[in-house]
Amino acid sequence: MKNIIELKNITKNYGDFTALDHINLEIKEGEFVTLLGPSGCGKTTTLRIIGGFEDPSEGQVYFDGKQINETPANKRSVNTVFQKYALFTHLSVYDNIAFGPKLKKMESHLIEKKVKESLRIVNLEGFEKREISTLSGGQQQRIAIARALINEPKVLLLDEPLGALDLKLRQGMQRELSNMHQKLGITFIYVTHDQEEALSMSDTVVVMNRGKILQIGSPEDVYNEPKTPFVADFIGESNIIPGVMKKDLLVNFANHDFECVDKGFKPNEQIDVVVRPEDIHVTSPNTGMIQAKVTSVNFKGVHYEMTASCNNFEWLIQSTKFRDIDETIGISIIPDHIHIMKRESVNG
Amino acid sequence: MGKKSYGSPYFVWMSIFIIVPMFLVLYYAFTIQTDQGMVFSLDNIKRIAEPLYIKVFVRSLVLALESTAICLLIAYPAAMILADKKFSKSTTFLVMIVLPMWMNFLLRTYSWLSLLENNGLINKLVISLGFERMQLMYNEGAVVLGMVYNFLPFMILPIYSVLVKIDNNVIEAARDLGCTSFGVFKKITVPLSLPGVLSGITMVFMPAISTFIISRLLSGGKVSLIGNVIEQQFLVLGDWGFGSALSLVLMVFILISMAFINKGSSGYEGGIL
Ligand SMILES: Nc1ncnc2c1ncn2[C@@H]1O[C@H](COP(=O)(O)OP(=O)(O)OP(=O)(O)O)[C@@H](O)[C@H]1O
Ligand SMILES: [Mg+2]
Numbered sequence: 162m163k164n165i166i167e168l169k170n171i172t173k174n175y176g177d178f179t180a181l182d183h184i185n186l187e188i189k190e191g192e193f194v195t196l197l198g199p200s201g202c203g204k205t206t207t208l209r210i211i212g213g214f215e216d217p218s219e220g221q222v223y224f225d226g227k228q229i230n231e232t233p234a235n236k237r238s239v240n241t242v243f244q245k246y247a248l249f250t251h252l253s254v255y256d257n258i259a260f261g262p263k264l265k266k267m268e269s270h271l272i273e274k275k276v277k278e279s280l281r282i283v284n285l286e287g288f289e290k291r292e293i294s295t296l297s298g299g300q301q302q303r304i305a306i307a308r309a310l311i312n313e314p315k316v317l318l319l320d321e322p323l324g325a326l327d328l329k330l331r332q333g334m335q336r337e338l339s340n341m342h343q344k345l346g347i348t349f350i351y352v353t354h355d356q357e358e359a360l361s362m363s364d365t366v367v368v369m370n371r372g373k374i375l376q377i378g379s380p381e382d383v384y385n386e387p388k389t390p391f392v393a394d395f396i397g398e399s400n401i402i403p404g405v406m407k408k409d410l411l412v413n414f415a416n417h418d419f420e421c422v423d424k425g426f427k428p429n430e431q432i433d434v435v436v437r438p439e440d441i442h443v444t445s446p447n448t449g450m451i452q453a454k455v456t457s458v459n460f461k462g463v464h465y466e467m468t469a470s471c472n473n474f475e476w477l478i479q480s481t482k483f484r485d486i487d488e489t490i491g492i493s494i495i496p497d498h499i500h501i502m503k504r505e506s507v508n509g
Numbered sequence: 510m511g512k513k514s515y516g517s518p519y520f521v522w523m524s525i526f527i528i529v530p531m532f533l534v535l536y537y538a539f540t541i542q543t544d545q546g547m548v549f550s551l552d553n554i555k556r557i558a559e560p561l562y563i564k565v566f567v568r569s570l571v572l573a574l575e576s577t578a579i580c581l582l583i584a585y586p587a588a589m590i591l592a593d594k595k596f597s598k599s600t601t602f603l604v605m606i607v608l609p610m611w612m613n614f615l616l617r618t619y620s621w622l623s624l625l626e627n628n629g630l631i632n633k634l635v636i637s638l639g640f641e642r643m644q645l646m647y648n649e650g651a652v653v654l655g656m657v658y659n660f661l662p663f664m665i666l667p668i669y670s671v672l673v674k675i676d677n678n679v680i681e682a683a684r685d686l687g688c689t690s691f692g693v694f695k696k697i698t699v700p701l702s703l704p705g706v707l708s709g710i711t712m713v714f715m716p717a718i719s720t721f722i723i724s725r726l727l728s729g730g731k732v733s734l735i736g737n738v739i740e741q742q743f744l745v746l747g748d749w750g751f752g753s754a755l756s757l758v759l760m761v762f763i764l765i766s767m768a769f770i771n772k773g774s775s776g777y778e779g780g781i782l
Contacts, residue, residue, distance in 0.1 A: 212681075212685060213684075214681050214684075214685075233684070234681070234684040234685055235684045235685070235686075235687050235688055235689060235692075239685075240685055240686065241681075241682070241685045243678050243681070243682055245676070245678050246678075247676065247678035247679045247681065247682035248679075248682075249679060249682070249683070249697065250679075250701070251700045251701055260683070260686050260696075261686040261687060264686060264687040264688060264692070265687065308682075308686070309685075309686075312686065312687075
């Protein structure tokens with residue numbers, strides 16, 4: 162597969178502020194890439210540079226192998242679903258969605274068919290004649306998706322396109338978008354805050370923070386092998402515990418030696434250990450590797466979420482077993498679930 | 510305290526300054542003085558149909574439309590420059606537009622006199638360059654110039670205020686979907702700014718069709734507009750009946766124009782007035 166979009170050394174400065182700091186990113190044709198990161202980390206800015214609404218201060222943007230830094234937005238085969246919808250309030254729903262096809266001078270009966278189909282995809286059949294101001298936030302968001310999708314661009318940029326939807330609708334739309342992605346072979350560059358959405362929909366997840374890319378990988382990769390504590394913390398909840406690599410396959414943390422699967426560290430190298438809350442087994446106090454005292458319990462539907470303290474460290478635990486506050490429990494972790502990260506002088 | 514009592518001062522104000530004078534205008538327009546005192550009559554209204562007055566009405570309408578059109582042509586680009594975020598000097602520019610409004614209206618118009626007069630600044634310059642003296646005043650052109658100059662801010666400001674409200678994201682969305690700059694202007698900017706354009710037109714057209722001071726000063730009384738005729742009836746000839754009839758017809762005229770403009774704006778939010 163060839164690269165459809167390539168960002169080379171992209172930097173974006175606003176005055177003294179660096180919104181993007183030497184970003185390098187390659188996106189393959191037909192890929193579903195998600196940009197994930199906290200608010201203000203530069204996700205929208207990255208999309209705006211790809212869409213042609215912002216000039217990078219440094220670096221090059223390639224589309225299909227050709228440099229497109231100078232190509233204006235209207236000449237790029239890229240369409241955007243804007244974070245703030247940006248619908249045309251003076252036009253009806255129909256005219257909003259038909260805006261792109263009309264510009265391309267498509268035949269009107271064809272446009273009509275496509276608008277209908279787009280409205281079906283976003284679950285708003287029969288909304289053609291409605292005025293934008295009469296739509297709810299979630300409906301507006303879906304019209305924005307339909308307006309971009311109808312053009313079948315090579316690359317579709319989606320800036321938190323499901324942010325205003327409730328859980329049920331969001332899951333439905335996630336499925337629809339995934340289907341569209343597979344059916345049309347459009348490359349999706351998707352921005353979200355929601356790590357679950359990122360993990361479930363994407364081929365590749367790009368984790369960003371403060372204008373930098375911290376990790377690029379498959380959802381499994383970034384979840385199971387986070388490269389930095391920030392990634393570990395941002396992608397799902399996790400326990401990050403300082404520790405020491407005693408030798409290959411043996412790590413000490415929480416005052417206990419654990420077997421692990423990592424090697425290649427210096428003897429007694431300081432490292433960070435990541436353990437996912439759902440990977441911690443709650444046992445009886447004497448069969449556990451370490452003991453801890455439960456300090457809080459919350460019912461979360463499928464499981465209980467507990468915190469338990471041991472040697473001044475608060476463990477976050479997800480378990481289907483209920484343990485009451487102040488009960489002493491045992492904790493055990495299998496070697497596969499202990500992830501070792503190199504200690505960085507400055508983390509994410 | 511009920512809601513009503515808050516409104517009562519306005520109601521009193523409106524009665525004294527709007528409703529009572531309106532009734533007086535109606536009363537004078539439809540009565541004439543006879544031996545039996547004031548009696549109902551349509552004579553005043555019928556007199557307006559005389560060719561002389563029809564001509565004045567038409568002239569007033571044409572000049573007002575011309576000034577409104579010229580104001581629009583100048584104001585739209587000016588408002589766009591003002592609203593452009595990249596144009597950092599816009600406050601300076603805005604002040605430049607608003608500043609003349611702080612000056613007395615008569616003073617501003619008189620200052621044009623000193624420029625345009627046969628012995629005015631422009632003619633002095635022209636003659637010193639060896640050209641013929643030009644007749645700049647005492648014609649319809651000078652009246653239109655005066656109207657455009659005086660009423661231009663009333664066109665710029667409403668257009669400016671709708672243009673600055675247009676979300677940049679919407680412009681970007683149009684570009685994203687393939688619009689060229691001109692396409693964005695035609696399909697997005699113009700339709701979204703229409704309410705401002707319509708209120709600008711109203712705010713220029715209304716004073717332009719009823720002005721008498723601009724025409725009197727800049728045409729030296731040579732170009733007579735409906736405002737001048739009305740003024741003459743009241744202040745010179747003392748014919749309140751005919752003056753009221755003319756005012757009434759002018760008012761109906763304005764109302765019809767407004768209805769016309771409002772119809773054009775239906776479908777767009779707000780409308781005017
Ligand atoms: N035009 C601008 N001028 C100055 N700073 C800007 C501008 N646009 C963006 N920034 C800054 O750049 C940073 C990145 O912004 P960006 O919109 O890309 O964040 P984001 O990752 O999309 O955040 P969110 O998830 O909240 O949408 C922010 O700190 C923002 O304040
Ligand atoms: Mg954003």
